[in-house]
Amino acid sequence: MPRIGVFVCWCGSNIAGTVDVSTVSEAVKNEQGVVFSTNYQYMCSQSGQDIIKNAIRKHNLTGIVVCSCSPRMHEATFRKTAAAAGLNPYMVEIANIREQCSWVHKDMLTGTQKAIVLTKAAIAKVNLNSPLTPGESPVTKRALVIGGGIAGIQTALDIADAGFPVDIVETKPTIGGKMAQLDKTFPTLDCAACILTPKMVDAAQNDKIRIYSYSEVEEVNGFVGNFDVKIRRKARYVKEELCTGCGLCTEKCPQKKVPNEFNMGMDNRRAIYIPFAQAVPKVATIDADYCTMLKTGKCGVCSKVCTAGAIDYKQKDEIITERYGAIVAATGFNPISMDKFDEYAYSQSKDVITSLEFERLTNAAGPTAGKLLRPSDGKHPHTVVFVQCVGSRCAAAEKGKEYCSKICCMYTAKHAMLIRDKYPDVEVYVFYIDVRTPGKNFDEFYRRAVEEYGVHYIKGMVGKVSPEGDVLKVQASDLIANKQLHIDADLVVLAAAIEPDKSARSLATMLTASMDTNDFFTEAHPKLRPVESPTAGVFLSGACQGPKDIPETVSQAGAAASKVIGLLAKDKLIGNPCIAHSDEMMCNGCSSCERVCPYGAITYVNKEFRMPDRTTLVRRVASVNEAVCQGCGACTVACPSGAMDLRGFTAQQIMSEVDAICK
Amino acid sequence: MQAISSRTLVDIAAKKLASGEVSAVLGWKKGLFNYDVTPAVFTDEKDLAENFVYTDFCAANLSKYLVNETKKPEYRADNRKILVFLKPCDTYSFNQLLTEHRIHRNRVYVVAVPCNGMIDLTGAPYEKCVNCKSKKAVVYDELVGENGEVIDSNRFDEVERIEAMSAEERFAFWQNELSRCIRCNACRNVCPACTCEKCVFDNPASGLENKAISDSFEEKMFHIIRAFHVAGRCTDCGECSRVCPQHIPLHLLNRKLIKDMNEAYGEYQAGAVEGSRAPLVNYSENDIEPAEAVGKGGNNA
Numbered sequence: 016m017p018r019i020g021v022f023v024c025w026c027g028s029n030i031a032g033t034v035d036v037s038t039v040s041e042a043v044k045n046e047q048g049v050v051f052s053t054n055y056q057y058m059c060s061q062s063g064q065d066i067i068k069n070a071i072r073k074h075n076l077t078g079i080v081v082c083s084c085s086p087r088m089h090e091a092t093f094r095k096t097a098a099a100a101g102l103n104p105y106m107v108e109i110a111n112i113r114e115q116c117s118w119v120h121k122d123m124l125t126g127t128q129k130a131i132v133l134t135k136a137a138i139a140k141v142n143l144n145s146p147l148t149p150g151e152s153p154v155t156k157r158a159l160v161i162g163g164g165i166a167g168i169q170t171a172l173d174i175a176d177a178g179f180p181v182d183i184v185e186t187k188p189t190i191g192g193k194m195a196q197l198d199k200t201f202p203t204l205d206c207a208a209c210i211l212t213p214k215m216v217d218a219a220q221n222d223k224i225r226i227y228s229y230s231e232v233e234e235v236n237g238f239v240g241n242f243d244v245k246i247r248r249k250a251r252y253v254k255e256e257l258c259t260g261c262g263l264c265t266e267k268c269p270q271k272k273v274p275n276e277f278n279m280g281m282d283n284r285r286a287i288y289i290p291f292a293q294a295v296p297k298v299a300t301i302d303a304d305y306c307t308m309l310k311t312g313k314c315g316v317c318s319k320v321c322t323a324g325a326i327d328y329k330q331k332d333e334i335i336t337e338r339y340g341a342i343v344a345a346t347g348f349n350p351i352s353m354d355k356f357d358e359y360a361y362s363q364s365k366d367v368i369t370s371l372e373f374e375r376l377t378n379a380a381g382p383t384a385g386k387l388l389r390p391s392d393g394k395h396p397h398t399v400v401f402v403q404c405v406g407s408r409c410a411a412a413e414k415g416k417e418y419c420s421k422i423c424c425m426y427t428a429k430h431a432m433l434i435r436d437k438y439p440d441v442e443v444y445v446f447y448i449d450v451r452t453p454g455k456n457f458d459e460f461y462r463r464a465v466e467e468y469g470v471h472y473i474k475g476m477v478g479k480v481s482p483e484g485d486v487l488k489v490q491a492s493d494l495i496a497n498k499q500l501h502i503d504a505d506l507v508v509l510a511a512a513i514e515p516d517k518s519a520r521s522l523a524t525m526l527t528a529s530m531d532t533n534d535f536f537t538e539a540h541p542k543l544r545p546v547e548s549p550t551a552g553v554f555l556s557g558a559c560q561g562p563k564d565i566p567e568t569v570s571q572a573g574a575a576a577s578k579v580i581g582l583l584a585k586d587k588l589i590g591n592p593c594i595a596h597s598d599e600m601m602c603n604g605c606s607s608c609e610r611v612c613p614y615g616a617i618t619y620v621n622k623e624f625r626m627p628d629r630t631t632l633v634r635r636v637a638s639v640n641e642a643v644c645q646g647c648g649a650c651t652v653a654c655p656s657g658a659m660d661l662r663g664f665t666a667q668q669i670m671s672e673v674d675a676i677c678k
Numbered sequence: 679m680q681a682i683s684s685r686t687l688v689d690i691a692a693k694k695l696a697s698g699e700v701s702a703v704l705g706w707k708k709g710l711f712n713y714d715v716t717p718a719v720f721t722d723e724k725d726l727a728e729n730f731v732y733t734d735f736c737a738a739n740l741s742k743y744l745v746n747e748t749k750k751p752e753y754r755a756d757n758r759k760i761l762v763f764l765k766p767c768d769t770y771s772f773n774q775l776l777t778e779h780r781i782h783r784n785r786v787y788v789v790a791v792p793c794n795g796m797i798d799l800t801g802a803p804y805e806k807c808v809n810c811k812s813k814k815a816v817v818y819d820e821l822v823g824e825n826g827e828v829i830d831s832n833r834f835d836e837v838e839r840i841e842a843m844s845a846e847e848r849f850a851f852w853q854n855e856l857s858r859c860i861r862c863n864a865c866r867n868v869c870p871a872c873t874c875e876k877c878v879f880d881n882p883a884s885g886l887e888n889k890a891i892s893d894s895f896e897e898k899m900f901h902i903i904r905a906f907h908v909a910g911r912c913t914d915c916g917e918c919s920r921v922c923p924q925h926i927p928l929h930l931l932n933r934k935l936i937k938d939m940n941e942a943y944g945e946y947q948a949g950a951v952e953g954s955r956a957p958l959v960n961y962s963e964n965d966i967e968p969a970e971a972v973g974k975g976g977n978n979a
Contacts, residue, residue, distance in 0.1 A: 601874070601875050601881070602875065603778065603780065604779045619779075628751075630751050632749060655908075658875075671885075
């Protein structure tokens with residue numbers, strides 16, 4: 016016979032303020048199996064836990080119900096308490112009478128009634144609980160970092176520093192990401208390349224780090240500690256191990272008209288190219304979309320000039336499979352497309368550019384060698400207008416993003432300051448909704464732009480930009496002066512909102528990691544577990560989790576690395592015993608469960624069964640890989656015969672809870 | 679009248695039996711009266727010649743019998759086959775059973791037979807034949823006569839009529855229909871999607887049996903649970919309504935679910951393609967959100 020104890024927590028006034036706790040503990044006294052019932056101010060406190068432990072020992076309890084906060088908060092706590100008193104930790108049920116009851120009700124009477132019902136449901140369930148023992152699984156001591164921007168590089172460096180091998184998968188031919196494209200970095204104005212490229216070299220030279228550039232994650236199977244990942248190494252038509260990065264091929268290639276993505280298409284590169292001088296790995300890549308040899312079979316210039324014999328036109332994509340203990344998503348961001356913002360004439364005039372394009376325009380390694388020249392005619396501009404929040408904080412969801420892109424205020428202040436510093440003759444206007452500069456030395460930086468450099472900050476939005484001749488007519492409103500402004504600008508820079516990289520969504524599906532409506536990865540807890548995804552073994556680094564500047568990205572990258580190190584330092588992981596199992600006698604072998612299993616945990620075996628007539632029958636039955644199953648329960652719903660069931664959450668247990676509530 | 683005579687089919691089956699290629703024939707056997715036709719297994723040619731019939735009363739879908747028939751030791755022992763006659767709509771059920779690994783394909787020799795629609799003992803055509811969805815046999819080893827086409831039927835008209843009702847009217851409609859249920863289990867026993875090793879209604883541990891008899895809602899629960907259990911797997915063969923002694927239009931429950939799934943996830947016909955993934959056990963990134971699906975269901979309140 017079950018002997019059940021019920022412990023009702025006040026949670027200070029959190030619960031007791033809306034739920035009459037003594038009525039609850041009294042009301043369930045005569046429920047089936049209940050032999051002890053009490054209430055206490057803080058059940059999770061040491062003395063509260065002692066009440067539970069003593070009651071388990073004194074009343075010889077076989078199961079307990081704790082009526083308290085969400086199980087996400089303290090289920091683990093009370094399981095430990097029960098275990099300390101010698102009770103199997105899975106004989107503990109939590110009735111959530113805080114989040115699902117006291118916090119959402121105002122009336123004492125209804126709150127109390129609901130708390131009683133929730134408690135009765137938990138009692139009904141614990142009557143059917145059985146002791147469970149978790150299994151163990153090994154940990155593969157290697158991490159995978161997806162994305163080779165500053166976030167991915169920093170995470171990999173920190174993991175490698177702790178002595179664990181780590182692989183970086185980067186879809187571009189080089190690591191470096193967006194930061195490699197930037198000119199100066201706020202608020203100190205040190206050059207991005209000067210602080211990034213040493214890190215890129217560190218990563219390349221670290222014997223614990225392998226860089227798979229020009230590669231993509233194709234498939235992810237397995238689970239925390241043991242992810243099996245297929246990586247597609249895209250054909251770059253250059254043998255990476257032979258190429259010395261001398262760059263001769265990139266000078267001799269006759270195909271000169273390929274838009275250079277590194278310079279945001281503002282100049283051209285060759286069909287065979289090295290994205291930039293400090294690329295890592297410094298290896299040439301042939302762009303198959305433009306290479307004459309690959310398209311028509313006639314050319315072969317690069318192969319002729321390559322003294323290393325590295326060119327291989329017959330190279331094919333290669334799939335490699337590797338096992339990892341942990342995976343870090345660091346897929347980063349992109350500026351949104353300006354297609355839907357035609358009021359700013361982005362598509363009509365070359366002199367309307369995005370901020371990332373401006374970074375290249377002002378970069379010494381950029382298309383203008385760092386001189387501020389108009390893209391249309393190469394002339395020196397005299398008036399530059401910056402428009403902030405283009406697509407950020409945008410109510411029209413089909414046009415832009417509801418969120419603040421966070422980095423634009425600071426980089427725009429930086430751009431404005433850089434112009435005024437180099438070219439004091441240029442008038443600079445910044446149109447803003449708000450200037451948001453929280454961060455160390457950030458507000459001082461912005462004040463300097465206004466006060467020392469004389470940048471004209473105007474609160475208000477630009478309504479329209481119309482190219483007329485070689486000027487851009489800017490119509491805007493000044494909200495503080497309450498008047499319309501008409502400015503003849505030579506250059507307009509749009510602070511485009513940023514959005515997660517497009518690859519993030521399919522990656523999230525592969526990782527079964529969750530995303531928010533904007534396709535940013537969701538954290539396991541927004542405050543307390545900000546670098547972990549809710550999927551065990553998957554961690555988040557950088558802007559794939561939300562808009563971030565470089566200092567924030569680097570600190571989050573380090574945090575993600577420390578979580579990975581914590582995981583890889585373990586020799587084995589204790590599994591979750593609440594997993595699916597199949598009753599072979601009832602299994603039809605219909606494959607429904609296998610089809611809905613998101614973890615690939617179910618396989619089928621042909622098994623011999625002894626029949627009543629003394630014959631044997633071979634039947635196809637489902638078999639669950641206990642190490643892979645995460646206990647999501649999808650299979651139990653799909654199973655038509657009810658052969659599949661979830662330990663700790665059996666159909667019978669759930670039904671009994673429903674019965675207790677509906678009685 | 680069926681275009682194919684009993685004689686033609688007997689000849690095909692007898693030849694296969696004589697050659698030893700098949701060790702049994704699953705077909706229809708005549709009874710005392712012309713409407714009194716039952717499914718039967720024939721193992722000798724004489725029995726076949728005397729008793730096998732293919733008439734307007736051969737509505738029974740034979741595919742489900744194969745689940746147990748092919749398990750029998752005599753077929754397993756010598757790896758011989760059983761010959762089965764399937765009408766076009768029956769081939770969908772057969773395909774669905776193959777998809778669910780319920781029948782060993784290599785133990786069955788399928789002869790697809792054209793069908794002109796079947797009638798009940800009063801001479802009236804069955805609902806499933808009036809709203810016939812396909813004259814096309816989707817799987818066979820041998821085809822008798824010409825294969826037909828999938829028909830653009832009006833089978834969802836009645837569902838739409840019920841959808842248009844108010845919640846109260848609809849409740850009253852089903853109350854009236856389902857209260858006649860005598861729980862004879864004929865619908866479950868004939869249903870080709872109900873082939874579980876152990877039915878949840880026969881399993882005390884499932885906790886469903888006591889749900890289905892707990893109150894006046896009993897019959898509704900039984901039929902609604904059953905409709906959900908076969909959702910995505912029901913080929914709409916119409917056998918449930920055909921065999922119901924109380925003439926409850928059970929097919930409407932299944933059709934409502936088929937219609938909803940078609941609207942939410944795109945057209946899907948269970949059993950049309952062997953091995954196809956029913957939308958309910960499949961996931962694609964383009965799947966609509968559950969809340970959206972509820973919205974699309976319309977007047978479901």
